[in-house]
Amino acid sequence: MKLYEYQAKEIFARHGIPVPRGQVAETPEQAAAAAERLGGRVVVKAQVHAGGRGKGGFVKVVNTPAEAREYAEWMLGRTFKGLVVKRALVEEPLDIKTEYYLSATIDRMTKRPIMIGSAEGGVEIEQVAEETPDAIAKAPIDTAYGPFDFQLRQFMTAAGFDPTAHRGIAPIARKVYEILVAADASLVEINPLVITGDGKVMAADAKFDVDDNALFRQKDLAQYREESEEDPIEAEAHRRGVTYVRLDGDIGIIGNGAGLVMTTLDLVTRAGGRPANFLDIGGGARAESVREAIEIVLMDPNVKGILFNIFGGITRGDEVAKGILAGTSTMDIKVPIVVRMEGTLAEEGRKLLEGSNLVAASGPVEAAEKIIELARGR
Amino acid sequence: MAILVDSHTRVVVTGATGQEGARHTGYMREYGTNVVAGVTPGRGGQDLDGLPILDTVHEAVQQHGANTAIIFVPPPFAGDSICECVDAGSELVICITEGLPTLDAIRAVRFAGERGVRVIGPNCPGVMTPGQSKVGIMPADIFREGCVGVVSRSGTLTYEVVNLLTENGLGVSTCVGIGGDPVIGTTFTDVLELFRDDPDTCAVILIGEIGGADEEMAAELIGSGYPKPVVSFISGRSAPPGKRMGHAGAIISGNTGTPQGKVDAFKAVGVQVGDTLDEVVHIVQGLVKA
Numbered sequence: 001m002k003l004y005e006y007q008a009k010e011i012f013a014r015h016g017i018p019v020p021r022g023q024v025a026e027t028p029e030q031a032a033a034a035a036e037r038l039g040g041r042v043v044v045k046a047q048v049h050a051g052g053r054g055k056g057g058f059v060k061v062v063n064t065p066a067e068a069r070e071y072a073e074w075m076l077g078r079t080f081k082g083l084v085v086k087r088a089l090v091e092e093p094l095d096i097k098t099e100y101y102l103s104a105t106i107d108r109m110t111k112r113p114i115m116i117g118s119a120e121g122g123v124e125i126e127q128v129a130e131e132t133p134d135a136i137a138k139a140p141i142d143t144a145y146g147p148f149d150f151q152l153r154q155f156m157t158a159a160g161f162d163p164t165a166h167r168g169i170a171p172i173a174r175k176v177y178e179i180l181v182a183a184d185a186s187l188v189e190i191n192p193l194v195i196t197g198d199g200k201v202m203a204a205d206a207k208f209d210v211d212d213n214a215l216f217r218q219k220d221l222a223q224y225r226e227e228s229e230e231d232p233i234e235a236e237a238h239r240r241g242v243t244y245v246r247l248d249g250d251i252g253i254i255g256n257g258a259g260l261v262m263t264t265l266d267l268v269t270r271a272g273g274r275p276a277n278f279l280d281i282g283g284g285a286r287a288e289s290v291r292e293a294i295e296i297v298l299m300d301p302n303v304k305g306i307l308f309n310i311f312g313g314i315t316r317g318d319e320v321a322k323g324i325l326a327g328t329s330t331m332d333i334k335v336p337i338v339v340r341m342e343g344t345l346a347e348e349g350r351k352l353l354e355g356s357n358l359v360a361a362s363g364p365v366e367a368a369e370k371i372i373e374l375a376r377g378r
Numbered sequence: 379m380a381i382l383v384d385s386h387t388r389v390v391v392t393g394a395t396g397q398e399g400a401r402h403t404g405y406m407r408e409y410g411t412n413v414v415a416g417v418t419p420g421r422g423g424q425d426l427d428g429l430p431i432l433d434t435v436h437e438a439v440q441q442h443g444a445n446t447a448i449i450f451v452p453p454p455f456a457g458d459s460i461c462e463c464v465d466a467g468s469e470l471v472i473c474i475t476e477g478l479p480t481l482d483a484i485r486a487v488r489f490a491g492e493r494g495v496r497v498i499g500p501n502c503p504g505v506m507t508p509g510q511s512k513v514g515i516m517p518a519d520i521f522r523e524g525c526v527g528v529v530s531r532s533g534t535l536t537y538e539v540v541n542l543l544t545e546n547g548l549g550v551s552t553c554v555g556i557g558g559d560p561v562i563g564t565t566f567t568d569v570l571e572l573f574r575d576d577p578d579t580c581a582v583i584l585i586g587e588i589g590g591a592d593e594e595m596a597a598e599l600i601g602s603g604y605p606k607p608v609v610s611f612i613s614g615r616s617a618p619p620g621k622r623m624g625h626a627g628a629i630i631s632g633n634t635g636t637p638q639g640k641v642d643a644f645k646a647v648g649v650q651v652g653d654t655l656d657e658v659v660h661i662v663q664g665l666v667k668a
Contacts (some may be wrong), residue, residue, distance in 0.1 A: 010440055057445075069417045108590045108627070111487050111561050126632035139664075143485055184479050186560075213626065214479035216454060245621050258558060258624025259532020259587060262613045265623075269616035270653065280624045283515070283533070311538050313503070343537060344517055346539075364538075365654060 001210045006089045007224050008206035011183065015175050017190075018202045022091035031072035034090035035065040044071050050081040051124060058085065061093055086203045094204060099160060099192035101125055103207075104180040106187075110140040112130060112178055115147065115173060115276045117159030121192035135160065147177050168201040169193070183221060184214030233299045241283065242289070244296055249274025251371055252297035252306040252335075254290075256281050256315040264309040267364055273372035276303045284314040290323020295331065305375030307363055308339040310346070317341050317349025328356065336374035340367035380507040380552045381527070381572040381579070382470060382498070383446060387590040389413045390435055390444035390468065392451050392459045395421055395476075399450030402474075402515050403429065406448075409512045414442040435459075435466040447512050448504065451471040456500060457482030464495045471563070472513055473499035480626070483561040490563060497563025501625070503533035503555035514555065516540075523551060524549020526662060527573040529560050529566060530585035531592075531625070535613060535655065539583055542659040548666060551579040558625030560589070566596035581607045581665050583658060584649075588614030589628045596645045601647035607665045610651045611658045612640045620636040 001009075007017040021038060025031035025065070035042045046058035048328065053059045056139040058080050062068045072088050079085070084195050097123035107114035117137045120128045126137055137158035141147050147155075152170050161169055172193070180188045189207040215222045237244035243258070247265075251273045255261040258280050277300060281293050297306055324339065340361040343348050350360060359374065361367035389406065393399040394416025401427060407413050415430050415438040422433030422633060430442070438444040445535065447463035449456055456475040463471045464486075471490065478500045490497045504514015508521040516533070520541045526548055530536040536555055543550060554564055554569050566584060573579045586593040593612065600608055615637040617623050619630040630636050641651050652658030 045388070103455035106484070106560060111484055113481075114482070122470065124632075130633065143488065181481060184481055186480060193407050211480050211626075213453060213477045214481070217479070234526070243624050244635075247618065247621075257532060257534025258628060259530075259536075260538065262532075262587060262617060262623045262628065263535060265617065266613060266615045267654070275616065278621075278623055311534050311541070313534065313537050314515060342431050342541065343520070352607070363656070364397075365656070 001212055001215065001221070003089070003208040003210065003224055004049070005045065005206050006087070008122055008208035009203065011179060011208065011345055012203050012206060015179050015241035017172055017175050018096055018200065020204065021089040023091055025072060025088045025090050025257045026076070026086065027301055028072040028076065031088055031090050032065040032069035035062070035068035038090065038092050041093055042068055043091045043093050044068055044075070045091065046080060046085040047087040047089055048080050048083040050083055052309055056080055056377060094189055094202060095195055095197040096164065096194050098195040100159070100195070101128070101191045102169070102176060102193045103187065103189035104176045107140055107259055107302050112140040112142060115139040115141060115177060117155055117161065117173070120162035125191065125354055141177055142180065147174055162195070165195055165201065167367065168199070168228040172201055180245070183208060184211045184218055186211050189206045233296065237296050238298065240292060240296070242293060242296055243280040245257055245278040246300065247275050247277055250302045250304040251274045252276050252300070252303040253306050253309070254281060254293050254297060254306060255309040256283065256285060256311065260309060260311055264307065264364060264368070267368040268307065268372065271365070271368045271372055273368065273375070276300050281315070285319065285363045287319050287323035287326055291322050291326040291330070294324070294327035294333070298331070298333065302312060303335060305335050305371045307371040308337065308341070310341045310343070311369060312341070312343030316344050317346035318352060321349035324358065325352065325356065328358070336371065338367050338371040338374065340364055380510060380555065381576050382505045382552060383507050383511040383513050385510045387412060387446045387513060388442070388444050389513055390438035390442070390447050391500065392418045392435060392447060392449045394418060394426055394429070394465065395431060396450055398533045400426060401533035402450065404651050405518070408514055408577070410511060411511045414438065414444050421428050435462045435468065435496065439466045439468060444468060446470045446513055446555070447472065449475055451475060453477035453479070455554040457486045459471040460497060461489045464490045465494055469495065471495060471497045472502070473497065474504060474515055480559070480561055483559060487561060498554065499557040499562060501559045502557030502562070503536060505552065505554050507552045508550050516553065516555070520544055521553070522549035523665065525551050525578060526578035527551050527576070527579040527582040528553040528585070529569040530555055531587050531627070532585060532613065533586050535611070537543065539585060539611070539655050539658060543662070544654055544657055546663055548659070548663060551576065558627050560627040565592045567592070567599045570596055570599055570604065570608070579609045581662055583662060584608055584610045586610060586612045586640055587625065587628050588617050588623065588630050588637050589625070591634060597643035597649065600630065600649055608649050609658050609661045609665070610644050610649050611643065611655055612637050612651065
């Protein structure tokens with residue numbers, strides 16, 4: 001789960017990482033009032049989960065509350081990179097002397113949390129990694145001990161941070177690590193970490209991703225999901241506990257197992273089609289969840305056909321077939337459905353589907369080709 | 379000989395009385411796996427179709443000689459269960475449970491590593507050596523004994539490729555599902571090293587997917603000189619960056635984890651990459667028969 005900048009900064013402030021004074025606005029009036037309180041000259045920043053806001057015109061310094069209102073009026077409700085801006089963060093402007101990069105994330109290679117730092121702040125870290133990999137410092141942290149002071153000193157030196165600023169940055173680096181662990185985050189990123197003209201260190205921007213698997217013990221973070229900008233179908237699927245990812249094509253895909261579904265998307269793409277979604281019914285799905293899967297896929301009005309790719313291990317072919325039939329008999333389905341079924345009780349499943357107007361396919365490649373052909377004919 | 383599990387494997391099942399645990403304990407025993415005990419805290423003294431249920435893994439190791447553990451306990455407790463199995467002295471710990479918080483996996487894998495215990499998973503289908511032992515949830519009837527080693531991040535794709543091998547008259551030495559999470563105990567390189575030294579394995583099928591750099595690491599190992607042919611398949615070639623495709627570990631972030639990067643890394647060291655699983659099996663067929 002991704003948090004917004006303003007949510008991340010709330011958490012930073014609670015843990016003692018300095019952030020600019022600011023306020024969230026959902027209306028132009030609130031933006032103006034916030035600007036008034038913050039002294040008139042403010043930065044107004046769109047709250048969306050996308051990078052490049054500055055270049056896109058979605059971050060702006062304004063001089064008066066009236067200008068803040070006018071700009072918020074323009075920005076709120078507008079779409080940036082496909083995402084609707086619902087909130088703006090109104091902040092005091094900073095007197096920026098230096099911009100650094102600082103984050104903690106999970107390193108799959110060392111199987112540890114890792115701190116990443118660079119003196120090249122303010123730009124995407126991927127870009128720095130590509131152009132000047134030596135400008136990036138990395139420090140894997142042993143969770144049994146947390147970061148050692150000496151380790152942080154080495155890290156800051158390797159990152160190229162100004163030695164006179166080390167004393168101010170070290171406690172922030174430590175807190176970034178501590179927040180990662182305390183909040184079960186997969187990324188806590190400050191970019192840029194700003195050193196102001198008068199030598200203060202501050203988190204000017206923030207990215208924060210929480211491990212979805214840990215939300216059961218992060219109840220106070222789970223509340224943020226309410227404010228999140230999930231796609232409405234993804235949100236509904238999530239409420240029902242279905243693993244669904246919306247994509248921008250027109251072939252609905254349902255299968256069992258993440259790898260199999262992913263491969264089905266690949267096969268459809270390879271055959272010239274465009275998948276509308278990723279939907280994994282999981283292992284051992286019952287008929288009801290299969291029916292529900294069809295319902296969710298059809299919430300997307302772009303869907304022109306549905307492809308089932310089932311390889312039963314724990315999942316039983318007869319259960320899947322019953323679920324598909326429950327779907328076709330209770331819903332008014334106007335799109336073609338192709339079913340490819342193998343594995344546990346697949347023969348029983350295929351028998352159940354005989355005589356219905358579903359199209360059977362013997363292999364995944366054939367199934368992909370069939371559904372594309374049928375969907376095109378519509 | 380095979381790798382990881384064989385006829386000497388003595389299994390303890392944690393979470394054996396849960397729905398999934400009980401069902402798969404039954405399937406494993408049906409297959410002939412030597413399951414010696416189940417563990418559910420508070421249920422010690424009961425039995426599951428004749429299998430003793432104990433309160434602790436330590437009892438299973440000390441009194442029943444368990445040397446391999448398989449974990450079915452729910453995600454909030456699975457990390458602790460891995461550590462309990464390690465502490466009890468199990469030599470191999472296989473975690474089937476999906477949905478562990480990543481930090482729990484990090485701690486458990488570190489705890490096991492310090493004590494020299496191998497963890498497989500979490501979020502994996504387990505390990506199976508056909509004809510000897512199945513310590514996992516894979517459908518046994520699609521397997522046939524043979525010399526092809528299979529290692530995969532995905533469960534269902536493993537079944538699919540094993541089924542194709544069987545249909546084409548080939549069989550499996552050992553099949554290892556390493557799991558779809560970002561932090562896992564055993565990676566492709568670990569399993570490739572085991573297959574390298576296994577006389578029963580003549581070729582390896584490696585099924586990777588987007589996310590992370592384990593496939594690239596595997597390519598590096600193979601590039602430094604690997605005595606057996608490896609054929610690969612990478613899923614997620616059409617996945618858009620930033621979208622998590624079901625598996626917590628299957629996500630392209632920035633420039634890392636892209637499918638093309640993985641395919642290129644393999645091709646650069648002479649590993650053939652199939653566009654479909656059919657293709658993979660046909661390549662293997664050519665290699666094994668030649």
